[in-house]
Every structure is written in structure tokens, then in C-alpha cells.
Amino acid sequence: MLAGVQKLSGAAMVLSVLASIASAQGAPTGPAGPMEVGVIEARLEEVPRSASLPGRAVAFQEVEVRPRVGGVIEEVLYTPGDQLAVGDPLFRIDDSAYLAAEASARADLAKARAxxxxxxxxxxxAEGLSGRGYTEAEVxxxxxxxxxxxxxxxxxxxxxxxxxxxxxWATVTSPIEGRPDVSTVSVGDLVTAGQSDELTTIVRSDPIYxxxxxxxxxxxxxxxxADEGSLTPNEDLEATLTLENGDVYRGTGTLVTPGNLVSTTTGTVTVRFQFxxxxxIVIPGMFLRSEIVIGTMQAYLVPQRAATRANSGQLTAFIVGEDGNAKQVTLTDEGSxxxxWIVREGLSEGDQLIVDGLSSLQAGQAVTPVAATIDSDGNVQDSVSGDTSGAED
Structure with a gap:
């Protein structure tokens, strides 16, 4: 009889310990209530439609300087890298032969004038005495x-x-404004008119393409x-630049040419802007990233943290349905x-878009919406979790 009592007491003790552990871990004692989620209201707005494009800097002007007369280089008259104006001297070629040729031509001119x-x-x-001592042939x-x-x-x-x-021409001058490269010749070198090797290269990079x-x-x-009316194009296209180190270049560029040919190998068109x-700061040959505002369109702006893109490319998000439950919707975007995301289809004016509390959210789950805001960095402010770090839920 005592053994039976002892066995019962041991089982009761085990049950008591398990109950204590469950209580300490906060085990639910009843059905869970609606989940609080941060929401913003979907509103149609005028959204800039832009394109982010790779680009390469090209010199505004670039010229390879070659001699127009032959002779020996007697002097290099410039410093590499210094700014030059049109007509600034670069090289002096021995002009003895050309001075002699000029003197000979001047003498021939004097003789002709005499x-x-x-x-x-x-x-x-002869004309005055025609017929009176001068024949017609002599006249x-x-x-x-x-x-x-x-x-x-x-x-x-x-x-x-x-x-x-x-x-x-014995004094070689700069044909353009710009900065010269180092000289490829030195004093004493013999050059010929129109030779294939340049004496130096001059590059003008202000402005720059x-x-x-x-x-x-x-x-x-x-x-x-634009033809359908969903996009209002800008009359004057402007572009901004992001440098290779991530800095945004000050100033905007204006369109020079929209490009007239499509590459048969890449299927791309080259568009040229001038800055x-x-x-x-921008050096010819530098690779850049550009942003061009094509125009504006009526669309919804959906924070990227509030939407998920599947491997198929489909973009989805959650809204608060009329029944108070989370509803998953498919969005049609037009870039970012x-x-x-710039969304044209999938949302309606006034929809409560869920932007926070998405980590464990499932379609059909009961939710309690709490107003939230998104700052310029994409972080949630005044959300249910109070998190402003921008970390993914």
C-alpha cells in the first residue's frame, strides 16, 4: 500500500515540475490574438520614372599632334599637364631651310613687281602706235x-x-584648348611632315562627354x-553621375544625342550627355553610373522591404484585407x-500595405494594423516593434 502511495507521489512530482517549466517558458494558455503589424496607406502619386545606366567618359576634344613640315626638333616649348589655349607653342623645328625658301620667294616677288x-x-x-610703226601682231x-x-x-x-x-609651321602650336600629354620626341629628333607617329596628344575634358x-x-x-499616356516624358532630359568610388558628381548633364544605331552584338543604344x-574630376575613359529621369507617371511607391520577389520575378506583398486578415497580393512594377518599387497594378487607393512584422506573417492570419512611416533610407519609424534600424523582419 505504501509503495503505491510512493509511486503516485513521484508521478505527481514530475507533473508539477513540467507544469513549472511550461509556466516559466510562457507556454500559451489559450488561443493567440491578432498579430500587430505596421502599415502605411497606399496612395497614387506622381513618381519620377528614371533609368540607371552604365557609362564611360569621353573627351570633349582629343587630337594627336603631328608636324606639317620636316626637320630637327630644336626645342620643346610646353610642360605636360599644363592648360593650353589655342595657338600656344608646343615644339620648334629647325627653320633654316624655310627661312631661305621665304627669302628666295620674296626676291622672286620683287623681280616680278619690277x-x-x-x-x-x-x-x-604698242597700242598707242598701232598702225603707225607697230603691227597688229606686235601689239x-x-x-x-x-x-x-x-x-x-x-x-x-x-x-x-x-x-x-x-x-x-616650323613652330608647332596647339590646335585646341586642353592639357597635353608627355612629348614622344626630344630635342635633336628628326621629324617628317605628316608622319604616322604623333608628337604628343592634347585632351580637352571640360566640358566632357x-x-x-x-x-x-x-x-x-x-x-x-509615352504613346499610351501612362508616362509623361520630360522635354529636356538631364542626367546625374555616380563616380567609381560611389560619390555623386555635382552638376547635371544635358543630352547631346539620343543615339541612332542599335549594336548588332549587344542590342544596346549609346546615348551621349555633356557635363x-x-x-x-571626370577623366576620359572613366566608367560611371548615370541616372536619367525620363519622365513622370502615376503609380504607388512600395518600400522594397515590404515586398518580396520570387525566383520567377513575381513581386508580392501583404495588405490588410476587409476581414482584418493578412492578404497576399501580386504587384506589377515598373522598376524602382x-x-x-514603382507599382502600377496590384494595389488600390487606400489599401493598408503591411511594412513591418512580416517575418512570421502568413496569408489569412488575423492582424491588428498600427500606423507606421518609412524614412528616406527605407527604415520603418513608429512601427509596432519600434525598430528603426532598417533590418529585415
Whole structure:
């Protein structure tokens, strides 16, 4: 009898210990109530429609300097990297031969000028005495001699002009404004007119071009939206730049050309914008990321933390249904703006979009909505959990 009592007492003790553990762990004693979730109200608004494109900086002007006359380099007249104006001297070529050629041409011009009055007098005399000592043939000969003297004078003047031009080419000058590269020749090197090797390269990078690449499919999508009226295009397109280190470049670019050809290998179109670059921060050849505001459209902005994209590409989110339960909806997006998806279909004006408390939420679950706000960084403020860190639920 005592053994039976002892066995019963041991079982009771085990049950008592298990009950204590369950109580300490907060085991539910009844059905759970509705789950509190943070919500925002879905509102149609004017949303900028933008495109983020890769780009590459291209010099506004770039020229390879070559000599127009041959000779020995006598002096390098510039410092690499210094800003040049149009006409600034770069190299001086030995001009002895060109000085001699100019002197010879000048002498020929003086001779031609001296011969012209003689020919003119001979013609005037022959014409005045025509039929009285001068035959018609002699008059014609005097006229031809005068014409030849005039032509010789013009040829001598042209030869002098060209000799002076060649002499001026002995000093190689900058054809554009920009910054020169290091010289490929030094004093004493022999150069020839029109040689294939450049003496130096000059690059103008203020302003600067940025060539951006966009797919032809997206361009067609933008045009379709404009034709259908869902997209209001901007008349004057502007672009912003993000540098390779992540810094946003100050200033906006203006459209130069929208591109007229589609690459047969990549299916893309090159769009060129022009940016002011007074401090030469953007260097030709640099790869950049650009943002172009194409226009505006009426859409809903859904915080990216409030939506989930499946492997199939389908975008879903939760709203509070009319029955007070969580309802999963499928969204049709048109890209993103800042920290939000641009949604055109799947929501209605005034829907309560659930943005917080999503970690354990399931469709059909009873919820209690609590108003929340989303800051510019995509973090939830005044939510049910009080979390403002922006961490995923």
C-alpha cells in the first residue's frame, strides 16, 4: 500500500515540475490574438520614372599632334599637364631651310613687281602706235607679255605666302584648348611632315562627354508608355553621375544625342550627355553610373522591404484585407525609385500595405494594423516593434 502511495507521489512530482517549466517558458494558455503589424496607406502619386545606366567618359576634344613640315626638333616649348589655349607653342623645328625658301620667294616677288611696269609700258606704247610703226601682231605680243608679267607677279606672291606658311609651321602650336600629354620626341629628333607617329596628344575634358548604354527594349518600353499616356516624358532630359568610388558628381548633364544605331552584338543604344567638368574630376575613359529621369507617371511607391520577389520575378506583398486578415497580393512594377518599387497594378487607393512584422506573417492570419512611416533610407519609424534600424523582419 505504501509503495503505491510512493509511486503516485513521484508521478505527481514530475507533473508539477513540467507544469513549472511550461509556466516559466510562457507556454500559451489559450488561443493567440491578432498579430500587430505596421502599415502605411497606399496612395497614387506622381513618381519620377528614371533609368540607371552604365557609362564611360569621353573627351570633349582629343587630337594627336603631328608636324606639317620636316626637320630637327630644336626645342620643346610646353610642360605636360599644363592648360593650353589655342595657338600656344608646343615644339620648334629647325627653320633654316624655310627661312631661305621665304627669302628666295620674296626676291622672286620683287623681280616680278619690277618687270610688271616695263611690260605695262611696252603694251601702252604698242597700242598707242598701232598702225603707225607697230603691227597688229606686235601689239598682241606686247599684250601677251603684259599678261605673263601679271601672272608671274601673282605666282610669286602665292609662292611667298606658302613659304611664309611653311615657316610658321616650323613652330608647332596647339590646335585646341586642353592639357597635353608627355612629348614622344626630344630635342635633336628628326621629324617628317605628316608622319604616322604623333608628337604628343592634347585632351580637352571640360566640358566632357559621357556615353551611356541603354537596351533597345527599354527604349521601346519608354516610348510605348509615352504613346499610351501612362508616362509623361520630360522635354529636356538631364542626367546625374555616380563616380567609381560611389560619390555623386555635382552638376547635371544635358543630352547631346539620343543615339541612332542599335549594336548588332549587344542590342544596346549609346546615348551621349555633356557635363561641365571645371575641376577635371571626370577623366576620359572613366566608367560611371548615370541616372536619367525620363519622365513622370502615376503609380504607388512600395518600400522594397515590404515586398518580396520570387525566383520567377513575381513581386508580392501583404495588405490588410476587409476581414482584418493578412492578404497576399501580386504587384506589377515598373522598376524602382530610391528605396521603393514603382507599382502600377496590384494595389488600390487606400489599401493598408503591411511594412513591418512580416517575418512570421502568413496569408489569412488575423492582424491588428498600427500606423507606421518609412524614412528616406527605407527604415520603418513608429512601427509596432519600434525598430528603426532598417533590418529585415
Amino acid at each position: 618687270n610688271l611696269p616695263v611690260a605695262q609700258s611696252a603694251y601702252d606704247r 598682241e605680243e606686247a599684250r601677251a607679255s603684259l599678261a605673263e608679267a601679271e601672272a608671274t607677279l601673282e605666282a610669286a606672291q602665292a609662292a611667298l605666302d606658302y613659304a611664309q606658311t611653311e615657316l610658321s 559621357v556615353d551611356m548604354v541603354e537596351t533597345s527594349a527599354r527604349i521601346l518600353s519608354f516610348r510605348k508608355g 561641365d567638368n571645371p575641376h577635371h 525609385y530610391r528605396n521603393a
